[in-house]
Amino acid sequence: MHPTLSGDLADFDAILDRAREMAGTYLHELPQRPAAANLPVGLSLRTSLPARGLGAHAALQRFEQDWLPLMSGSPGPRYFGFVVGGATPAALAADWLVSSYDQNAQRNGDTGAAAIEAQAVDLLRQLLHWPQHWTGLCVTGATMANYVGMALARQWYGKQHGRDVAVDGVWGLPPMTVFAGASHSSTSKALSMAGIGHGQLHALPLLPGREALDVAALERALVAHGGAPCTVVASAGTVNTVDFDDLAAIAALKARHPFWLHVDAAFGGIAAASDKYRGLLEGIEVADSVTVDAHKWLNVPYDCALTYTAHLPLQLEVFQNRSAYLPAPLAVEDNYLHLAPENSRRFRALPLWMTLLAYGREGHAELVERNCASAQRLGELLGGDPLFRLVAPVRLNVVCFTLANGDAAGLQRLHKALHEDGTAYLSPSTLDGRPMLRAALCNWRTTDADVEQTYAALKRLATAG
Ligand SMILES: *Cc1c(COP(=O)(O)O)cnc(C)c1O
Numbered sequence: 001m002h003p004t005l006s007g008d009l010a011d012f013d014a015i016l017d018r019a020r021e022m023a024g025t026y027l028h029e030l031p032q033r034p035a036a037a038n039l040p041v042g043l044s045l046r047t048s049l050p051a052r053g054l055g056a057h058a059a060l061q062r063f064e065q066d067w068l069p070l071m072s073g074s075p076g077p078r079y080f081g082f083v084v085g086g087a088t089p090a091a092l093a094a095d096w097l098v099s100s101y102d103q104n105a106q107r108n109g110d111t112g113a114a115a116i117e118a119q120a121v122d123l124l125r126q127l128l129h130w131p132q133h134w135t136g137l138c139v140t141g142a143t144m145a146n147y148v149g150m151a152l153a154r155q156w157y158g159k160q161h162g163r164d165v166a167v168d169g170v171w172g173l174p175p176m177t178v179f180a181g182a183s184h185s186s187t188s189k190a191l192s193m194a195g196i197g198h199g200q201l202h203a204l205p206l207l208p209g210r211e212a213l214d215v216a217a218l219e220r221a222l223v224a225h226g227g228a229p230c231t232v233v234a235s236a237g238t239v240n241t242v243d244f245d246d247l248a249a250i251a252a253l254k255a256r257h258p259f260w261l262h263v264d265a266a267f268g269g270i271a272a273a274s275d276k277y278r279g280l281l282e283g284i285e286v287a288d289s290v291t292v293d294a295h296k297w298l299n300v301p302y303d304c305a306l307t308y309t310a311h312l313p314l315q316l317e318v319f320q321n322r323s324a325y326l327p328a329p330l331a332v333e334d335n336y337l338h339l340a341p342e343n344s345r346r347f348r349a350l351p352l353w354m355t356l357l358a359y360g361r362e363g364h365a366e367l368v369e370r371n372c373a374s375a376q377r378l379g380e381l382l383g384g385d386p387l388f389r390l391v392a393p394v395r396l397n398v399v400c401f402t403l404a405n406g407d408a409a410g411l412q413r414l415h416k417a418l419h420e421d422g423t424a425y426l427s428p429s430t431l432d433g434r435p436m437l438r439a440a441l442c443n444w445r446t447t448d449a450d451v452e453q454t455y456a457a458l459k460r461l462a463t464a465g
Contacts, residue, residue, distance in 0.1 A: 004053040015056045022064060030076035031445070034422025037070045073425070075301075077446040078454055080439035081427035083239055083267050083293075083398075087301040088444050090358030091351040095301045103347040105138075106337040114336055117349035123356040124292070124306060127364055128272040131285045135315075135332050136308035137340050138294075138349050142266035143186040144341060145291035145307035148315075150187075150194040152289050153178075153231040153260040155314045160229040160258065166317045175200050179221055180233040181213025181245055182206060184264055187233050201233075211235070211243035215250060222257040231260045236281055237268015240431055240438060242396040244268060248283030263287040266305070267442065270297035271396060273364040277372070294352050297368065297397070299444045304348045315339050371397045371441040378439060378451040385455075387462050391431050397441045400431060403462065408435050413465045414458070423457035424450075 001009070008015060026033075054062065073079055075086035087095065103113035121136040139145050157176045158165035165173070178191060178201045188198040205217040218232065232253075234245040247263065254261060263284055269292040271277035284290065288311060294304035309315055312332070320338045337343045359367075379394035382401045389404040403411050415428050415437055426437045439454070 002053070004055050008056045011057070015060070018057065018060055022060065022068075026068070026071070027075075030073055031078075033073040033076065035073045035076060035079045036081070036419055036422065036425035037072045038420060039070060043070075073422075075443070077443055077450045078424040079443065080441060080454070081425045083296050083440045083442055085296045085299040086443040086445060087351075088299045088355045088359065091300045091355040094351040094354035098347045098350050101347065105345045105347045105349060106343060108334045113347045113349070114334070116347075116353050117336065118332060120349040120353035120356065121306065121308075123353065124294075124298075125308070127356060127361060128269060128281075128292075129278065130272075130290070130308065131310070134290070134308040134310055135312045135339075136306050137332075137336055138345075138352070139305050139307055139340060139342075140303040140348075141295065141305045142184075142264065142291045142293045143189060145266075145293075145305045146184070146186050146190040146262070146264060147193050148307040148319075148341065149233075149262040149264075149289035149291060149309075150178075150190045150196060150231075151318050152309055152311060152314050153262060154194055154196055155318050156260050156288070156311065157229055157231070159314075164317065166320075170195050174228075177202060177225060177228075177230040178233060179204055179218060179230060179259075180235070181218075182211040182235055182238045182240075182243070183233050184235070184239060184266065187264060211238040211241050213245040213250070215246050215253070218250065219253055219257075222253060222259065225257075227258065229258045229260075231262060234261065234263045234287075235268075236263050236265035236284065237271065237396070239440075240398070240429055241392040241400055242268060242398045244280045246283070247281060247287075251283040251286035254286060260289070261287045262289045262291070264291045266291055266293045267296040268396070270364070271368055273361070274368040274372075275365070276369060277396065297371075297442045298352070298355065298364075299367070299442070300351045300355055304352055312339075367444050368397075371443075371446060374446055374448050374451045375399050375439070375441045377448050378441075378455060381452070381455040382458070385459065387459060391434070391436050399439045399441075400429070400436050401438075402434070402436045410462075410465060411435055411437065414462050417461040417465055418457060421457060421461060424454040 074084050103111045105113040105117055108114045117138060155165050161173055163173060176196055180201060181204055188201055191198040191201055204221055205214045206212060207214050232250060234247055234250050236244050272281045290308040292306050294300040295302045316338055319340060321343055336345060375394050375397045378399045379390055382388040383390045387404055388401050390401050392400045418424060426439045429436055429438050
């Protein structure tokens with residue numbers, strides 16, 4: 001064994017202790033750390049490969065010195081950019097173990113990792129009150145889950161034309177129309193990846209002043225489509241204003257029109273953990289495929305999302321890995337490599353399993369309700385201040401606002417000033433073509449005190465600018 005490796009083998013415990021210490025320090029300091037990193041200009045993207053190797057201690061030290069200051073505070077309580085969750089203690093501890101155990105969760109056989117994934121998929125189904133007959137599995141993110149959904153839609157569409165797309169490809173089939181309202185950009189990407197083409201995505205009108213699909217417009221579009229099979233992608237939680245398409249009304253259209261219904265519930269789906277918000281997802285049980293992220297509002301570390309479907313046989317057709325040395329598929333948990341885009345698979349279900357068991361129904365309902373209440377509080381503070389103006393009602397856990405004077409350059413300066421100040425991080429976006437800032441609350445550590453501190457910083461910086 002190379003001396004650097006054998007040295008580290010002898011020193012394994014001390015190396016892990018050092019990593020544990022670095023993690024502990026970071027996690028304790030998180031509320032005081034800048035919410036986002038500011039990268040220096042001219043940051044070198046090259047470093048030379050050592051011949052002998054530094055050994056783990058020195059490599060850790062190099063990271064700590066050069067790179068730790070550039071780590072974002074994104075798992076902390078005042079990172080409100082995009083839709084970013086943190087990591088609960090149980091999920092984080094499990095994630096450490098995932099790397100230690102380093103299981104390949106592709107199938108049952110020599111490990112129970114795949115069976116735990118089946119339990120995790122079921123635990124989440126229980127939390128969200130989703131149907132028993134859905135099967136699911138973990139993928140890296142909602143983009144991949146949307147990709148799986150589109151690949152299944154494509155397979156179903158082929159069948160409607162008497163074709164097995166998994167065998168023959170899409171060649172010669174008429175293009176599949178995909179109707180949606182305010183779909184996430186990853187749907188478009190998924191359509192490109194799946195060979196359907198994002199040019200087939202038809203954005204339909206939204207309800208006035210909303211990001212929710214106008215279902216009457218969908219019905220007219222389906223009628224005009226003349227009974228030909230197609231796909232509908234519904235949103236259960238839009239990233240800007242957390243609006244929900246009327247899933248029950250869309251689902252009802254399935255009785256009269258042949259379409260595959262995919263629901264992107266990347267973070268909005270988690271709202272169903274609370275009885276207060278469960279109604280927003282009514283009708284989802286009729287979906288053919290569903291996307292939900294674990295690394296957002298569930299506060300499981302990156303990366304983890306789930307794809308659910310009511311059409312297991314189609315999934316097997318699309319993703320079956322045909323090989324002489326792999327046994328034929330049996331039960332679902334023996335099948336992950338025949339059902340997922342990946343063959344080798346990280347044991348990413350363990351943090352999900354651990355956090356669901358650790359915090360249960362009540363813990364998750366409390367997290368959702370607390371984040372929504374804090375978003376309401378931030379909305380009240382900003383809405384009640386003549387400096388700011390809300391550009392949408394606070395529907396759930398996201399606050400969208402702008403400067404009351406409509407100064408777009410001033411808003412950009414405010415975003416930059418807050419980033420540099422580090423009290424909180426918000427991401428810029430646009431609504432109806434107009435610039436705004438949005439604060440998305442998804443972190444298990446966020447309280448009202450954090451949004452009050454954020455509001456105070458915004459006021460201070462907006463006044464100074
Ligand atoms: C975040 C998000 C996605 C993409 O999710 P990733 O996990 O980043 O791949 C898709 N849809 C919606 C609604 C989202 O919020």
